[in-house]
Amino acid sequence: MSKKKDKKSGKLALKKGDKTSSGFSLKKYLPLAIIVGLLGFVLYANTIQHEWALDDFSVIKENFVTQQGFAGIGTHLTHSYRYGYGAGFGTLYRPLTPVMFAMEWQMFPDNPNFMHFVNVLFYALTGVLLFFTLSRIFKSYNLILPFTAAVVFMIHPLHTESVANIKGRDDIMGFFFFLLAVYWLWDYLSKSNVKWLALSLGSFFLAIMAKESSVTYVAVFPLLIHFFTKTSLEKNLKLSGGYLAVSLVFIAMLSTILGKTIGTDNTSILDNVLVSADNFVQQKATAFLILGRYLKLLFFPHPLVSDAGYSQIPLTSFGDWKVLLSFVIHVGLAVWAMLNIKRKSVFSFGILFYILTLSITSNLVFNIGTSYAERLLYVPVLGFSIVVAYSLMKIFKLEERRSKGFGMGSFFKKNIGVLGFLGVVVFLFSFKTIDRNAAWKDSYTLYDTDIKISPECGKLLYHYSLELSKKGLTLAGDDQSEMMNKAKTVLEKAIEVYPKYSDAHARLGWWFNKAGFNDKAEEHYNLAIQYNQSNAKAYNNLGVIYFEKSAAERAKGNLVGAKAELQKAKGVYEKAVEKNPRYVDGWQNLGVIYAMQKQFPDAIKYFEKAKEFAIDVKQVETLNNYLDSARQGK
Secondary structure, three states, X not given: OOEEEEOOOOEEEEOOOOOOOOOOOOHHHHHHHHHHHHHHHHHHHHHOOOOOOOOHHHHHHOOOOHHHHHHHHHHHHOOOOOOOOOOOOOOOOOOHHHHHHHXXXXXOOOOHHHHHHHHHHHHHXXXXXXXXXXXXXXXXXXXXXXXXXXXXXXXXHHHHXXXXXXXXXXXXXXXXXXXXXXXHHHHHHHHOOHHHHHHHHHHHHHHHHHOHHHHHHHHHHHHHHHHHOOOOHHHHHHHHHHHHHHHHHHHHHHHHHHHHHOOOOOOOOOOOHHHHOOOHHHHHHHHHHHHHHHHHHHHOOOOOOOOOOOOOOXXXXXXXXXXXXXXXXXXXXXXXXXXXOOOOOHHHHHHHHHHHHHHHHHOOOOOOOOOOOHHHHOOOHHHHHHHHHHHHHHHOOOOOEOOOOOOHHHHHHHOHHHHHHHHHHHHHHHHHHHHHHXXXXXXXXXXXXXXXXXXXXXXXXXXXXXXXXXXXXXXXXXXHHHHHHHHHHHHHXXXXXXXXXXXXXXXXXXXXXXXXXXXXHHHHHHHHHHHOOOOHHHHHHHHHHHHHHHHHHHHOOOHHHHHHHHHHHHHHHHHHHHHOOOOHHXXXXXXXXXXXXXXXXXXXXXXXHHHHHXXXXXXXXXXXXXXXXXXXXX
């Protein structure tokens, strides 16, 4: 195949008549692909023994649909992402990974180790597929370009959240199926066999089903075809239209399944600080501030943190020099890349890939469910990796044209400079990745680590307090008191950060109740309900206070007062199950009240309702005991 160098653009141009990938075999490059895949596996092997953490609970561990195993697959396909957890239905639809989790739960129930292994395995396979796909896309370029880009992508510490957290499977699978779609698209372009196009479109559909933000690839496909093939504009538009059609089918499915929940603005300030902005300008200025932080993490990924929400990153304005610098850099890069589209510069493609794949989650187009998350950079890192790889080729003045022959020895010898520099980066990034993985061991370890980095984050403080309480309950004596008091202090800090934090008030009420200060407990439960009238747990726990008051009045012989307090308890328990129809504790507590009042048929009804929704073995045993007693009229 004949090639000529376009000196002006720095790209390799195929002469007229050359084909995209005809006769191109990747088998000889298998050793390099294996190196890339092994890097990914080795870097995250230390996560396989980890436990559940963060969103693993809502999607897997405490999700009743996932725990149905194979029987839950249909429900996951026809409901929102977190359906099966709590009372919320959500506005996300990404069923592919919940289906995978349900299948894995069926085979290995309540086994986080197996699910972590699957994450690491698919990440390693992503590395292999990434190298092969880049090798085809950059067919005319020195093999060091796709190899370096793939290695930088795989070792980047920003991926720790997506790989070390089981729930991050949606990032892994979305990108995996996108790569497969590109790989098969190249088969279609070289062989003109429609089956490859069908496979490509099908893979793209699976990518969107894994994570809806994969729709941004609709803009990436025409860029890939334009930059790296000689395909005509007309054919490019037709092919790209196919991917657009697939995305529209997905959007139609999403609209049908989620219905009226789409477009509802229920994002909490605790999740996305931008919703509390005074105006549009302040909102976008803060978004650029966060984009600047992302850009810094690409080059220097430290410190890493699971959450930097309200109010760790404060609202700001365009008067902030960090905002202005981020704005100038991002706009400047975007304009330069657009101006160089016709020249088909590799730099231009890398920049545009980064911007396009980050666009939807940047909070610039519209507000999303979070203001800051390192997992949002999982895919955009590839654009950065391509730019880095091509820059190293330029710095070390390597031949840009790919050699006809290939041998591992000659490959390493010819590219010794780039590979030496890459080795240093691999060492530094690998050290950071492996070290950061340790923080994801479980929720307690994660929050205990990250609270030092993000001490003003309300949600992080709240969840850290929960983990401290759980740990405290496993201790005894002074150790328990110390841990529980620490949990209270952290919880009070969360409320100081956000005084209207309903869940934090409900949890503080629980703390005061456990400590015997029921007046304070009742005060905080009422505040929790005031700030969120759908807080089922607050209603239920308030009912516990009234129930205890009823028992105290009965002990004093005040039967009238006891009955009044019991009625109040019943009222808030009913409120709890109204707000969350699957709330086991609420149904159980209602059953207890009816049993106390000798209304056993109603008690049995409520105990059976609780048992219907119970997924905890001990809870089921308790309910069975209650049912036995109620049936015997005791």
